[in-house]
Amino acid sequence: xxDKPRILVVDDEEDTRDIFKRHLDNYYDVDTAVSAExxxxxxxxxxxxxxxxxxxxxxxxxxxxxxxxxxxxxxxAVIVISGKASIKTAVEAIKNGAEDFIEKPVEDHEIMNxxxxxxxxxxxxxxxxxxLRKRLSDDFERSNIVGNSIEIQKLMEKxxxxxxxxxxxxxxxxxxxxxxxxxxxxxKNSKRKDKRFVAVNCGSLPETLLExxxxxxxxxxxxxxxxxxxxxxxxxxxxxxxxxxLTETSPAFQIKLLRVLEKGVIxxxxxxxxxxxxxxxxxxxxxxIESEVKNGNFREDLFYRINVVNxxxxxxxxxxxxxxxxxxxxxxxxSKKHNKPVIKISEAALSVLINYEWKGNVRELKNAxxxxxIMTRHNIILPEDLPASILNxxxxxxxxxxxxxxxxxxxxxxxxxxxxxxxxLLTKHKGDVTKAAEASGIKRQNLYDRFNKxxxxxxxxx
Numbered sequence: 486x487x488d489k490p491r492i493l494v495v496d497d498e499e500d501t502r503d504i505f506k507r508h509l510d511n512y513y514d515v516d517t518a519v520s521a522e523x524x525x526x527x528x529x530x531x532x533x534x535x536x537x538x539x540x541x542x543x544x545x546x547x548x549x550x551x552x553x554x555x556x557x558x559x560x561x562a563v564i565v566i567s568g569k570a571s572i573k574t575a576v577e578a579i580k581n582g583a584e585d586f587i588e589k590p591v592e593d594h595e596i597m598n599x600x601x602x603x604x605x606x607x608x609x610x611x612x613x614x615x616x617l618r619k620r621l622s623d624d625f626e627r628s629n630i631v632g633n634s635i636e637i638q639k640l641m642e643k644x645x646x647x648x649x650x651x652x653x654x655x656x657x658x659x660x661x662x663x664x665x666x667x668x669x670x671x672x673k674n675s676k677r678k679d680k681r682f683v684a685v686n687c688g689s690l691p692e693t694l695l696e697x698x699x700x701x702x703x704x705x706x707x708x709x710x711x712x713x714x715x716x717x718x719x720x721x722x723x724x725x726x727x728x729x730x731l732t733e734t735s736p737a738f739q740i741k742l743l744r745v746l747e748k749g750v751i752x753x754x755x756x757x758x759x760x761x762x763x764x765x766x767x768x769x770x771x772x773x774i775e776s777e778v779k780n781g782n783f784r785e786d787l788f789y790r791i792n793v794v795n796x797x798x799x800x801x802x803x804x805x806x807x808x809x810x811x812x813x814x815x816x817x818x819x820s821k822k823h824n825k826p827v828i829k830i831s832e833a834a835l836s837v838l839i840n841y842e843w844k845g846n847v848r849e850l851k852n853a854x855x856x857x858x859i860m861t862r863h864n865i866i867l868p869e870d871l872p873a874s875i876l877n878x879x880x881x882x883x884x885x886x887x888x889x890x891x892x893x894x895x896x897x898x899x900x901x902x903x904x905x906x907x908x909x910l911l912t913k914h915k916g917d918v919t920k921a922a923e924a925s926g927i928k929r930q931n932l933y934d935r936f937n938k939x940x941x942x943x944x945x946x947x
Contacts, residue, residue, distance in 0.1 A: 489512070489513050489514045490513050490514065490534045490535065490601075490605050491513070491514045491515075491516075491531070491532065491533045491534050491535075492509060492513045492514070492515050492516070492533060492534065492535045492536075492537060492601070493515075493516050493517070493518060493524060493527055493528070493533045493535070493536045493537070494506060494509075494515060494516070494517045494518070494537045494538075495517070495518045495519075495520070495521065495523070495524040495536060495537065495538040495539060495542075495547070495550070496517075496519075496538070496539040496542070496566060497519055497520060497539065497542045497543060498539070499519075501539065501566070501589060502517040502519070504591070505517075505537065505591075508591075508594050508597075509601075512598065513601070516531070516533075520542060520543070520544060520545070521538070521542060521544065521545035521546070521547065521549065521550040522544065522545060524536065524538065524550060525550075525553065528554070528557070528558060528561075533558075533561055534561065534562065534605060534608055535561065535562045535563070535564060535601065535604060535605070535608075536554055536561055536562075536563050536564070537563075537564045537565075537566055537587070538550055538551070538563065538564075538565060538566060539565075539566045539567075540565055540566065540567050540568075540574050540575060540578065541568065541574075547565055547566070547578070548574060548577065548578055548581070551563055551565070551578055551581055551582060551583055552581065552582070555581075555582045560608075562584045562604045562607075562608055563578075563582065563583045563584060564583065564584060564585050564586065564587055564600065564601070564604065565578045565579075565583045565585075565586040565587075566586070566587055566589055567586050567587070567588055567589065568588070568589055575588075584604050584607075585600050585603075585604065587600060628666065628669060628670045628673055629666055629669075630663070630666060630667070630670060631807070631810050631811050631814050632804065632807040632810060632811070633806065633807065633810055634804040634806045634807045636799050636803065636804045637804065637807060640667065640796065640798065643796060644667065644670055644671055644674060644796070645674065647671065647794050647796075648670075648671045648672075648673075648674035648675045649674070649675060649676060651676075651677075651765050652793045652794055653746070653765070653766045653767070653768070653790065653791050653792075653793050653794070654668075654671060654766075654767045654768070654793070654794045654795075654796055655767075655768050655769070655770070655774070655791050655792040655793075655794070655795050655796070656668060656767065656768070656769040656770075656795075656796045656797075656798065657769070657770055657771075657773075657774065657795060657796070657797045657798070658769075658771065658797060658798035658799070658800070658846075659771055659800045659844075659846055660771045660845065660846065660848070661845045661846035661847055661848030661849055662798040662799070662800060662801070662846045662847060663798060663846075663847050663848075664729065664769040664771075664798060665684055665727060665729060665769070667796060667798060668682075668684065668725075668727040668729075668767045668769065669682060669684075669727075671725070671767060672724070672725040672727075672765075672767075675725065675765065677723065677724050677725050677765055680721070680722075680723040680724030680725070681720060681721050681723075681724040681725075682721070682724060682725050682727065683717045683720050683721040683724065683725070683726050683727065684726075684727040684729065685698060685699065685717055685726075685727070685728060685729065686729045686730055687728055687729060687730050687731050687733055687734050688729070688730030688733030688734075689730075692734070692735050692737070692738055693707070693754075695734065695738060696738060696741065696754055697710075697714070697716065697754045698716055698717060699716045699717050699718055699751075700716045700718060700741075700751045700752065700753050700754060701713075701714050701715040701716030701718075701719060701751075701753040701754070701756075702714055702716075702753050702754035702755055702756075703753055703754065703755035703756050704755075705755065706753075706754045706755020706756075707754065707755070710754075710755065713753075715753075716751070716753065718745065718751045718762045718764055719751070719760065719762060721762075721764050722762050722763055722764060723763055723764075724764065724765070725764070725765045725766075725767060726764045726765070726766055726767070727767045727768075727769070728742075728766065728767070728768045728769070729768075729769045730769065730770060730771065731768045731769065731770055731791070732770040732772045732774055732777050732782070732783055736784060739783065739784045739787045740784070742787065743784065743786060743787045743790060745762070746766060746787075746790050746791070747790070749761060749762060749763065750762065766791065768791045774788060774792070775788075800843065800846055801843040801846045801847055801850065802842055802843050805839050808835075808838055808839050808843075808850065809835060809839075811847060811850055811851075812830055812835065812838055812850065812854055813830065815850065815851045815854035815855070816828050816829070816830060816854055816857075816858060816866070819854060819855045819858040819859075820858055822855075823858060823859060825858060826864055827864075828858055828861060828864055828865060828866060829864065829865045829866070830865070830866045831865050831866060831867050831868070831940065833867065833868050833904055833939045833940055834857070834866045834867055834868045834870065834871060836904065837868050837871060837875065837876065838850070838853075838871070838875075841875050841878060842878065853871060853872050853875055854866075856870075856871070856872050857870040857871050857872075867940045868939075868940065869940075903935065903939075904935075904939045904941070906925075907932070907935050907936070907939065907941060908941065908946075910924065910925055911941070911943055911946040912946055914946075915946060915947055916943045916944060916945070916946035916947035917947075918932055918933070918943055
């Protein structure tokens with residue numbers, strides 16, 4: 486069975502149809518149509534992944550064909566074919582739902598292939614996300630997890646499978662990716678959701694206090710033990726206990742935890758009897774726990790006991806498609822928190838956010854958005870409203886930018902490059918627009934158009 490992507494090329498010019506078909510036939514299943522009406526007939530009789538349509542055609546234009554396709558066949562991606570004279574129309578088509586445009590005559594067929602491949606990849610991702618979402622049970626509680634990437638949907642599917650079970654779960658991932666949120670998600674979709682969820686950061690407590698916090702203590706067992714106190718294990722009895730940063734604990738404590746997991750009993754500090762507990766354990770670490778075991782920093786027997794199921798949360802830089810959703814959600818949250826009208830994020834600021842490395846992941850993004858909401862003087866976040874550390878980092882990371890461009894839609898990548906080019910131009914010529922125009926070959930008026938588009942003030946470079 487031929488599983489090549491199916492493309493319909495619509496153009497009233499025979500030469501254009503022949504060129505596209507001749508070049509694309511080796512990679513795709515290509516049909517052609519001489520008019521919009523001919524294309525609609527073809528669409529009724531065969532399914533396609535992509536329609537590539539000229540904009541200027543007799544009778545019905547490509548701009549008129551576009552909304553018909555989007556309404557009747559929303560799963561089909563549309564690429565508009567545009568001559569130089571109709572670039573404005575192409576931009577209008579993009580705003581009305583077209584995925585991209587290709588300028589004719591086509592001089593670089595490789596770019597055309599990259600455009601089609603990117604759209605097919607997005608098409609596959611959309612189908613995969615829809616499939617994963619469908620597999621989630623109707624009563625699945627999504628909680629506060631924000632994200633629409635395949636990585637997040639796969640994690641949701643895994644949570645849906647493991648949440649109803651009582652098995653121990655080890656959540657791994659860098660600092661700030663949301664490990665506690667996923668632990669909370671497992672609890673909310675488990676049979677223990679009516680009992681308590683208790684979270685403790687093991688790395689923030691000294692060993693003696695950690696043992697007392699988790700197991701409880703008897704009066705007089707140490708200096709400050711002025712009364713009996715139950716620990717988190719007893720508080721979470723029947724429910725779920727989340728032990729974050731477990732790799733920061735000592736081998737002595739790890740032995741005691743292993744006994745709890747194997748026997749289902751605890752012993753309070755200063756106590757002389759065992760207490761039975763029924764608790765589901767979820768642990769987390771931002772370290773490579775297998776390396777910690779290999780280096781002797783973490784007990785191997787405990788590792789195998791807690792790592793029955795591993796849930797690895799990828800860093801934000803590996804799922805940049807979630808940045809927009811997260812940024813919008815945090816903007817709403819902090820606008821409300823600081824009694825401001827709902828603030829939006831400019832395309833230029835979003836480009837900076839997507840290009841940033843996010844070593845602090847979702848937590849760092851949330852803090853950056855709160856900073857921006859506080860600092861902006863408008864109802865929209867501009868690049869200059871972002872924390873200086875983010876602006877400075879993205880401005881000085883050209884190699885990183887080149888890699889990130891490949892993960893962006895063409896128009897976003899082009900605008901990001903264009904903005905950075907103009908900023909570098911102004912930096913080099915110290916804000917002198919005349920010299921910048923002469924050096925770049927861009928007319929002064931066109932430079933000022935870019936300043937307005939990207940909210941760039943040339944005076945700041947003088």
